[in-house]
Amino acid sequence: MKVNEEETRGELVTPGEVLGKAAELKAGKGAYVSPHNNTVYASLTGFRTLTYPPPDSPDPRPTVDVIGHKAHGAVPESGATVIARVTKVTARMASADIMCVGPKSVREKFTGIIRQQDVRATEIDKVDMHSSFRPGDIVRALVLSLGDARAYHLSTAKNELGVVSAESAAGATMVPISWTEMQCPLTGQIEQRKVAKIGA
Structure with missing residues (x-):
């Protein structure tokens, strides 16, 4: 039986939103770890998704990605x-x-x-x-x-x-x-x- 590695699309998150602790999650695309508190944050607007590693992976933490909209709407950024x-x-x-x-x-x-x-x-x-x-x-x-x-x-x-x-x-x-x-x-x-x- 094939392991479902990816969780269904999660909730919509925006830049700066907390995704979880670095001890429990790896930051993937659209996410980053803040070193001062070891917290994973979203760096763009999109849907939070978790990808689980294979059972024999040395790192058991799932990777959290923020997947942007398929139809990329514009996102405000500093200087725009x-x-x-x-x-x-x-x-x-x-x-x-x-x-x-x-x-x-x-x-x-x-x-x-x-x-x-x-x-x-x-x-x-x-x-x-x-x-x-x-x-x-x-x-x-x-x-x-x-x-x-x-x-x-x-x-x-x-x-x-x-x-x-x-x-x-x-x-x-x-x-x-x-x-x-x-x-x-x-x-x-x-x-x-x-x-x-x-x-x-």
Whole structure:
């Protein structure tokens, strides 16, 4: 009888997620061991799978692999430019769902956070989050790092970054008229935003 060496596809894991202890698992593709605590972590987004060694293997530990999606959706990484939709704005930060990394669309949910200090490069202490972004805005942002709680830290602190598309209260797509203002073409009403420079 043939031994089933591979376990069925496990749960979806994301970068930095704990897969197990190095004493019990070997890190395979898409996984790595952190030397300071001998813990195996995922290094990419995908499905966790375990491959068991043959019975006569000197190392009885199964190998854990993280197998990426067959249809590889884009994954945000530090330094990448992303397009995201703002979902929530508080006094200190804006949350957004990342939709594209560069020209490629993502196939799963990635959350980004734009903190108050990352909205713009100057007069950081004067940034008002509610006049920079509103829920539903489409923003172009730079990925700074993978932050805590599995949310990516995003920055709009360059001229070409910020809101690229926003809907007015009247439901029309607003037109940028300056780096800090967008206007509704239907009502003429002007709303504050951290606008991305056009033509960048």
